[in-house]
Amino acid sequence: SNSKHFKCHIIPMKKAAVTISSKTAFHFALAALCIPTIRLLFIRKEEVACKVIRETLEATYKVNDWMAEEGRSNEGLIPEIPFSLVQQCGANSFKMKYPFKFQFDENPPSKEELVEIFQRRNKMIYTRKALTDELLESFTPFKDVTVRGYEHEKMSFNEAWPEISKGKRILYFDNTWEKDDFLSIMSKGAIQAMMSTSLSFGSMFMNNYKKRFLTATAHSAHVKSIATQMYNAKEWVFIDPKVQKKYLASELVNTVTVPVPMTQNHDDVLKSIPHYRVITPAGYGVYFPAYWTHIVYTEPGLNIMTNWRQPAEIMDAWSSPHSFRSQAFLAFATFLDEYILPDFVSKKLQTQGQDNFQNAKQITGPMRNEIAAINNN
Numbered sequence: 001s002n003s004k005h006f007k008c009h010i011i012p013m014k015k016a017a018v019t020i021s022s023k024t025a026f027h028f029a030l031a032a033l034c035i036p037t038i039r040l041l042f043i044r045k046e047e048v049a050c051k052v053i054r055e056t057l058e059a060t061y062k063v064n065d066w067m068a069e070e071g072r073s074n075e076g077l078i079p080e081i082p083f084s085l086v087q088q089c090g091a092n093s094f095k096m097k098y099p100f101k102f103q104f105d106e107n108p109p110s111k112e113e114l115v116e117i118f119q120r121r122n123k124m125i126y127t128r129k130a131l132t133d134e135l136l137e138s139f140t141p142f143k144d145v146t147v148r149g150y151e152h153e154k155m156s157f158n159e160a161w162p163e164i165s166k167g168k169r170i171l172y173f174d175n176t177w178e179k180d181d182f183l184s185i186m187s188k189g190a191i192q193a194m195m196s197t198s199l200s201f202g203s204m205f206m207n208n209y210k211k212r213f214l215t216a217t218a219h220s221a222h223v224k225s226i227a228t229q230m231y232n233a234k235e236w237v238f239i240d241p242k243v244q245k246k247y248l249a250s251e252l253v254n255t256v257t258v259p260v261p262m263t264q265n266h267d268d269v270l271k272s273i274p275h276y277r278v279i280t281p282a283g284y285g286v287y288f289p290a291y292w293t294h295i296v297y298t299e300p301g302l303n304i305m306t307n308w309r310q311p312a313e314i315m316d317a318w319s320s321p322h323s324f325r326s327q328a329f330l331a332f333a334t335f336l337d338e339y340i341l342p343d344f345v346s347k348k349l350q351t352q353g354q355d356n357f358q359n360a361k362q363i364t365g366p367m368r369n370e371i372a373a374i375n376n377n
Contacts, residue, residue, distance in 0.1 A: 064077060074275060095224065203309065218295050219256055231282050
């Protein structure tokens with residue numbers, strides 16, 4: 001045989017002792033050297049911490065699926081991952097396939113400290129008038145909430161704070177937050193871990209309601225998100241996109257995915273389909289991938305949460321609960337946003353995202369709310 005080529009030699013086991021020729025031994029030795037080299041060249045090395053996180057999530061969600069299929073529990077577990085592992089894994093922690101909870105700050109800032117920081121920086125923000133208690137009390141998990149006159153107003157934080165503190169004004173999808181803004185309100189360790197991933201922009205949520213309210217009905221974004229609770233607490237309910245595709249109809253409003261409201265009782269529907277529930281107190285965060293539908297309940301009193309948005313990824317479109325046609329549209333829209341549109345255009349779209357979403361729902365929203373009213377939703 002030519003030494004430039006590999007051959008597999010099968011040696012008959014006719015005797016207890018087997019003689020291996022020097023040429024065969026050379027081939028075995030060459031193969032032993034080549035295989036690790038090929039692995040290094042073509043198989044990306046995964047950090048041990050990332051491997052542990054990924055395998056833990058896969059194992060947990062596999063059991064969650066089994067328990068739902070067997071009728072044992074429709075409320076699955078979102079695991080908590082030690083922040084030390086998140087720090088070791090780095091940016092890839094926030095590219096996982098499944099959500100997880102983590103504690104990023106054992107001693108989060110007090111209300112007074114946070115307000116003092118915001119007032120000192122006095123950045124320009126996009127704020128809105130707070131929704132009335134009557135409207136908030138009418139929210140259900142899948143209600144198509146259509147609000148007229150809910151456009152943002154641009155002003156400094158110090159201008160807005162007197163009304164925010166009285167519960168008359170809120171920050172809701174204030175998409176003006178950037179890396180430098182987060183540097184002022186988070187610990188160094190948290191910043192190093194979460195800033196290791198690429199961030200597109202941040203959304204700030206701040207309100208001061210007198211009661212616990214459902215403040216965000218079911219919806220999902222086309223980007224991966226890291227929600228960090230800075231003060232007070234929120235309760236999150238998540239629905240896996242594959243569950244949504246199987247059990248719920250979905251609508252695409254701009255790039256926001258929402259379940260089409262059904263006429264059955266919404267609370268009963270939510271209890272009956274597989275879902276996940278997690279509470280994030282101050283100093284805790286929850287990471288969730290693109291197209292994971294979420295419903296958010298906000299505890300009373302001053303409540304501050306930031307959501308770090310990662311750049312959209314084309315391949316995520318194929319995990320959405322939509323038809324192939326809509327998935328193709330989302331993939332194309334993501335391509336345009338990430339590679340074609342100038343940054344100032346993308347930034348403008350981000351800033352106006354919630355306004356555009358509300359405006360797009362004005363046509364069908366009132367009709368769907370009429371249907372909801374006569375069906376006691």
